[in-house]
Each structure stands twice: as C-alpha cells, then as structure tokens.
Amino acid sequence: MLLDALLLQLGYNATLVAIGAALLGTAAGITGTFLFLRKRALVSDAVSHATLPGVCIAFLLMAAFGADGRNLAGLLLGSAVSAGIGLWCMNWLTRNTRLAEDAAIGAVLSVFFGFGIVLLTVIQILGVGRQAGLEGFLLGSTAGMLYSDALVIAGGGALSLLMILLTRRPMTLVAFDPEYAAARGLPVERIDMLMMGLVMAVTVVGLKIVGLILIVALLIIPAVTARFWTERSDHVVLLAGLFGGLASYVGAALSASAPNLPTGPIIVLVSFGFFALSLFLAPNRGVLAAVMRHMRFQRRVHLRQGLLALAQGQAIYESLTLRLLRRAGLVRADGVATERGKARASKALRDERRWEIVRGDMAHEAAAALYDGLRDIETVLTQDQIVEIDRRIGGPREVLS
Amino acid sequence: MTVELANTCETQDQDALIAQSPLSIRGLTVSYGEKPAVFSVDMTVKPGQMTAIIGPNGAGKSTMLKAALGIVPPVSGRVQVFGRALDEQRARIAYVPQRASVDWDFPTRVIDVVLMGLYRELGLLGRIKASHRAKAMDCLDRVGMGDFAERQIGQLSGGQQQRVFLARALAQGADLYLLDEPFAGVDAATEKAIISVLKSLREAGKTVVVVHHDLATVTEYFDNVFLINTRRVAEGTVAEAFTEATLQVAYGGRLATTQVDQLARA
Numbered sequence: 207m208l209l210d211a212l213l214l215q216l217g218y219n220a221t222l223v224a225i226g227a228a229l230l231g232t233a234a235g236i237t238g239t240f241l242f243l244r245k246r247a248l249v250s251d252a253v254s255h256a257t258l259p260g261v262c263i264a265f266l267l268m269a270a271f272g273a274d275g276r277n278l279a280g281l282l283l284g285s286a287v288s289a290g291i292g293l294w295c296m297n298w299l300t301r302n303t304r305l306a307e308d309a310a311i312g313a314v315l316s317v318f319f320g321f322g323i324v325l326l327t328v329i330q331i332l333g334v335g336r337q338a339g340l341e342g343f344l345l346g347s348t349a350g351m352l353y354s355d356a357l358v359i360a361g362g363g364a365l366s367l368l369m370i371l372l373t374r375r376p377m378t379l380v381a382f383d384p385e386y387a388a389a390r391g392l393p394v395e396r397i398d399m400l401m402m403g404l405v406m407a408v409t410v411v412g413l414k415i416v417g418l419i420l421i422v423a424l425l426i427i428p429a430v431t432a433r434f435w436t437e438r439s440d441h442v443v444l445l446a447g448l449f450g451g452l453a454s455y456v457g458a459a460l461s462a463s464a465p466n467l468p469t470g471p472i473i474v475l476v477s478f479g480f481f482a483l484s485l486f487l488a489p490n491r492g493v494l495a496a497v498m499r500h501m502r503f504q505r506r507v508h509l510r511q512g513l514l515a516l517a518q519g520q521a522i523y524e525s526l527t528l529r530l531l532r533r534a535g536l537v538r539a540d541g542v543a544t545e546r547g548k549a550r551a552s553k554a555l556r557d558e559r560r561w562e563i564v565r566g567d568m569a570h571e572a573a574a575a576l577y578d579g580l581r582d583i584e585t586v587l588t589q590d591q592i593v594e595i596d597r598r599i600g601g602p603r604e605v606l607s
Numbered sequence: 608m609t610v611e612l613a614n615t616c617e618t619q620d621q622d623a624l625i626a627q628s629p630l631s632i633r634g635l636t637v638s639y640g641e642k643p644a645v646f647s648v649d650m651t652v653k654p655g656q657m658t659a660i661i662g663p664n665g666a667g668k669s670t671m672l673k674a675a676l677g678i679v680p681p682v683s684g685r686v687q688v689f690g691r692a693l694d695e696q697r698a699r700i701a702y703v704p705q706r707a708s709v710d711w712d713f714p715t716r717v718i719d720v721v722l723m724g725l726y727r728e729l730g731l732l733g734r735i736k737a738s739h740r741a742k743a744m745d746c747l748d749r750v751g752m753g754d755f756a757e758r759q760i761g762q763l764s765g766g767q768q769q770r771v772f773l774a775r776a777l778a779q780g781a782d783l784y785l786l787d788e789p790f791a792g793v794d795a796a797t798e799k800a801i802i803s804v805l806k807s808l809r810e811a812g813k814t815v816v817v818v819h820h821d822l823a824t825v826t827e828y829f830d831n832v833f834l835i836n837t838r839r840v841a842e843g844t845v846a847e848a849f850t851e852a853t854l855q856v857a858y859g860g861r862l863a864t865t866q867v868d869q870l871a872r873a
Contacts, residue, residue, distance in 0.1 A: 243713070243714075245710070371732075372731055372732070373731070375726065375729065375731060376726075376731075379723055379726060381713075382709060382710075382713050382715065382720075382723070383704065383708070383709045383723075385673070385678050385702075385704045385708050386702060386704050386723075386775075388676070388677065388678040389676045389677075389678055389700065389702035389704070389785075390697060390702070390726060390727075391677075391694060391697035433714060436714065437714050437715070437716065437759045438714055438715060438716060438719065439713070439714045439715050439719070441714075442714050568751070568796050571751065571754070571796070572754030572755060575755075575762075575763075575764070575767070
C-alpha cells in the first residue's frame with residue numbers, strides 16, 4: 207500500500223497531494239534556510255499564525271458578496287494580507303520600541319491567532335455559506351484538493367524559488383555579515399523584507415497542505431537537518447530543498463496509504479525522522495561522531511602522555527594509559543617499555559621539540575594551526591621540511607675524541 | 608576688507624580640501640536614544656596616508672565610522688567620499704568590521720568569505736570563475752592565509768579571522784580602507800601581517816583609516832591621528848595632534864600623567 211502510494215498508484219487525489227507536497231516542501235526548505243541562516247527562524251511562526259484572521263475575513267467578505275466563500279485564491283489572498291500586517295507589526299515593534307524580536311513575535315503570534323479563532327467561531331455561529339473546511343487551514347486538509355489548488359501551490363513555489371535564485375548572493379551576504387553588506391551599499395532592510403515576503407508566500411501557499419500551525423516545521427527542520435551534513439551555505443540550501451521535498455513526498459504518500467491519516471502532521475514527523483537520523487549519524491556535526499571523536503581523542507591523549515612519560519623515565523599511574531600501551535605492544539605486562547615502545551617514545555619526544563620550532567615559525571602557520579599535542583609531525587609536514595627542522599634542532603652528534 | 612578676503616580664501620581652501628579628501632565628515636551626530644554617542648564631529652581624511660581614530664572606550668570611534676558608511680543612521684551630518692556623495696562612491700570603499708560582529712559558526716569556508724569581496728564583479732547570477740578564485744587566493748596569500756582557503760571559518764583563531772576579513776576587503780580593490788579595531792585581541796604575528804599589508808596599500812596610494820585602541824603603537828604605525836571623545840578633540844599629523852595635552856583632554860583622568868608623557872615622547 208505504501209509502495210503504491212510512493213509510486214503514485216493510489217488514485218488522482220493522492221497523486222495530486224504527493225506532487226503538490228513535494229513542490230511545497232522543496233520551496234519551503236530552500237526559503238527557510240535563509241531564515242535559519244539569518245537567525246530569524248521563529249519569525250515564520252508569527253507570520254503563519256497571522257494568516258488566520260485574513261482567511262476568516264476573506265471568507266466572510268466573499269460570502270457577503272455572494273461568491274463561494276471557499277475559493278482558495280481568495281482565501282490565500284486574505285491570508286497574505288493579514289500575514290503582511292502581522293509582519294509589519296513585528297518590524298514596527300522591534301524597531302520603534304524597546305521590545306526584543308522574540309517578545310514581538312510572541313505578541314503578534316498570539317494576538318493574531320486569538321483574533322482568528324474568534325472569527326472562526328463567529329463564522330460557525332452565523333452559519334454563513336458553507337463554512338465547513340475553514341478549520342482545515344489550521345492543520346491542513348488535503349482530502350478535497352483540486353487540480354487548481356495544486357497549480358496554485360506549484361506556481362507559488364516556483365515563483366519563490368526563482369526569486370531566491372536571483373537574490374541568493376545578497377541574502378547570504380546579509381545573513382553572514384549585515385554590517386559589511388550595508389557598508390557595500392546593499393539595502394539590508396529591503397533584502398530582509400524580501401526574505402520575509404518569500405517566507406510569507408511559501409506559508410500562504412502551504413496552508414492548504416500542512417496548515418498554519420505546522421508550516422514552521424517545513425521551513426526550519428530541513429535547514430537544520432541539512433546543516434548537519436555540510437559546512438557550505440550553498441550546499442545547506444540545496445540539501446534543505448532536497449530534505450524538504452523528500453519528507454513532504456514521503457509524508458503525503460504515507461498519509462494516503464491508510465485512511466484518516468492527517469497529511470501535514472505526518473509530513474512533519476517524516477521531516478523530524480530525517481532530522482533525528484542526521485542528528486545522530488552526520489559525519490562531523492552528528493552526536494555519534496562527536497562521541498566517537500571524543501573517545502578516540504581521549505585514547506590518543508593517553509597514548510601520547512604514556513609515550514612521553516616513558517621517554518622521560520616517569521612512572522605511569524593511569525590504568526587506561528597502561529592498558530592502551532600494553533595493547534599496542536609498547537610496554538610489557540610489568541610496565542617496562544618494549545624495544546618498539548622505546549623507539550616510539552623517543553620519537554614522540556623528538557616530535558615535541560619539532561612542534562616547538564614549527565609553532566614558533568610564521569612560515570609554518572598553517573601546519574602550526576593543526577597542532578594538538580597528539581599528531582605525528584610527518585602527517586603535517588613533508589620529509590624535506592622535517593629534515594630542515596631537525597637541522598635547526600641539531601641531532602645527537604658523535605663525540606670526536 | 609582684508610579680513611573678509613582672507614575668509615573667502617579660507618573657505619575655498621576648505622572646499623578644495625573636502626573635494627580631495629577620500630572621506631570628509633561635517634557636523635556628524637549619532638545618537639542611541641537621547642544620548643549622543645558622536646556629537647557634531649568634523650573630520651577630513653588626508654589622501655594616501657594612514658590615519659588612526661583614537662579615543663577611550665565608548666568615545667564613539669566605531670559609531671562614527673559606521674555612521675559615515677550609513678550602517679548606523681546619523682541624526683545629522685554630511686559625508687562625502689572623494690568629494691562626492693557616499694552612495695556614488697561605494698565601490699571605492701572597503702570596510703573591515705569588527706571580528707566579533709559575525710557568527711563564526713556560519714556555514715562557509717575561508718575562500719567563500721573572500722569571494723564575498725567580489726560581490727560587485729560577480730553580480731547576482733554570474734558564475735564564480737577560475738579568475739575570481741585566483742584573485743581571492745591572491746588576497747589570501749597577501750595576508751598569509753593562502754593555506755587556509757578550504758577551511759571552515761569556525762576553525763580559525765581570532766587573528767586568522769581578522770586576516771580573512773582583511774583579505775575580503777583587499778579583494779574589492781578599493782581606494783579607501785576603513786578598519787574597525789583590526790588589532791583588537793589578535794596575536795603578534797597577525798598584527799605584523801596586517802600592518803605590513805596596510806603599509807603596502809599606502810605605498811600604492813590608497814588611503815587607510817583605522818579605529819585603534821593601542822596608544823603605544825600609534826607613532827610607529829600611523830601618519831595622522833583623529834582624537835575623539837564624543838566630540839572631536841584633535842586632528843592632524845601624529846606630531847601635531849598626538850600630544851600630552853590632546854590625550855589628556857580625550858582620556859580625561861583615565862591615563863596616568865606619566866603614561867601620557869611617555870606616549871607623547873615616544
């Protein structure tokens with residue numbers, strides 16, 4: 207059943223939802239990355255909650271003028287207007303009062319959302335039009351998705367991606383170093399506004415599928431997930447698009463494979479699955495890698511300290527050190543150095559002396575930056591460089607009568 | 608009559624000076640809240656020379672520089688760069704912000720930071736070509752960071768970060784270099800590398816302005832000083848403006864008399 211869903215064999219609606227979700231996930235992942243890099247991830251949460259009053263007011267207006275209150279384009283337009291007002295309020299509060307951005311986010315988010323819920327209740331009491339379905343904007347509802355809805359999502363997503371392609375350089379520059387960007391004459395405020403505008407567009411477009419409460423997950427989780435795998439901002443952007451698209455596609459397929467599974471929440475959970483896997487398994491920044499690195503580091507420290515102690519004829523008290531030395535065949539069971547142990551120990555001591563020279567010499571700066579007291583010097587310098595350093599140290603010389 | 612004549616001459620000289628000056632500031636006031644950090648400051652930077660902006664902590668040194676570049680909005684004041692409006696001359700200015708102003712865990716490599724200096728050349732969609740890379744590498748080599756090009760910026764020491772920032776400014780190929788505390792908290796090797804790059808810029812006819820905190824090195828490094836403590840205290844060559852009297856005014860009781868004495872004589 208799941209396989210059928212993944213291969214788009216579950217009928218027209220499921221296919222439409224899966225493709226729409228994948229497009230939305232990609233656009234949200236990529237857009238959200240810039241928000242994440244600018245360290246303003248939570249702004250998107252306020253923006254999304256601020257859409258609700260707009261949806262309700264648009265519904266009421268359309269119903270009052272005798273149109274179909276559930277016209278998606280109309281509802282999205284309304285949500286965009288109220289999200290824009292919310293965004294403006296947040297900017298105004300941060301700039302013109304002493305409120306910090308987090309407080310402004312909290313204020314705007316709760317007030318707009320509260321107002322939206324009140325309007326939603328009013329609509330239910332009034333019984334105007336066919337209000338059924340407006341609640342779907344809270345958590346998304348894909349059951350009745352139309353071909354035209356999918357087109358709106360695809361169009362909005364594609365437009366956002368095009369804007370990002372055009373402005374990725376200034377947006378990255380502003381995210382990394384806003385002062386430098388301003389000094390170069392970039393309109394930092396306008397670039398920030400554009401970024402927020404794009405986030406708003408993705409949010410509005412995504413209301414139908416994941417709903418306004420969970421859209422923040424689609425914007426932020428893929429970026430955070432991607433960050434685990436790379437140290438380059440352009441790669442973070444691409445990977446976030448990939449993770450976002452994939453999670454949304456798989457999530458939509460999963461929810462279609464069984465009756466009554468909500469699409470938005472399932473997408474968020476799949477996205478979280480990718481995040482959790484990355485958190486543990488990513489090669490450099492992952493938790494597992496960090497633990498292993500620490501253990502390896504600890505072993506190397508002990509071995510090195512042991513060798514230096516051997517070379518200087520000092521006693522070794524730490525049992526871990528002795529165990530490691532023994533296991534490496536460097537000391538015998540009684541703690542006395544083997545031949546190999548002696549050789550390695552004197553090498554370690556000599557490396558210490560060589561490192562001292564390297565670290566005192568600007569010409570070797572790049573190598574010196576790698577100094578950690580553990581590395582064998584030949585992993586960093588060429589044989590010629592080592593010979594040159596040894597010449598400076600001066601080796602043991604034969605005494606000539 | 609004669610007095611009036613002399614006055615007109617003086618104004619013309621002033622105008623000529625401003626037109627030539629790489630950076631001229633008139634009546635600049637910057638305020639955080641109601642308390643001015645910089646008050647009605649005039650500054651005329653001399654071309655092709657190295658100028659230090661000096662003053663105690665909180666004297667408005669960095670703020671003045673940021674306001675001059677439009678990073679911080681001024682309350683009042685006029686800024687001209689090479690005799691024209693700031694926005695017409697942006698391409699001729701290279702700014703090196705304080706190291707602590709950015710997050711060094713940002714996902715980017717050393718070479719990518721320097722390539723940001725080529726922002727104008729690259730444009731919005733231009734591909735990064737081998738020639739751009741070569742230029743960036745050349746700038747890294749000039750600050751002794753060529754071997755670090757592929758490293759993650761988070762792995763650098765403070766001094767190395769500062770040199771990467773300088774390399775980014777070099778990549779712009781500007782005529783006026785403005786540096787905010789480039790020697791703060793860097794190692795001796797970095798300080799030497801930076802000052803030698805700045806001197807080579809001066810030899811190439813560029814103008815260098817540095818917000819500086821270390822009074823001991825002023826005489827050795829700079830041609831001119833600009834002393835500020837919210838208001839302008841003194842401006843001129845090191846011999847003219849870096850004296851016991853001016854330092855006493857700028858720093859108030861914060862420097863011991865013997866210290867001032869030593870510095871002024873150094």
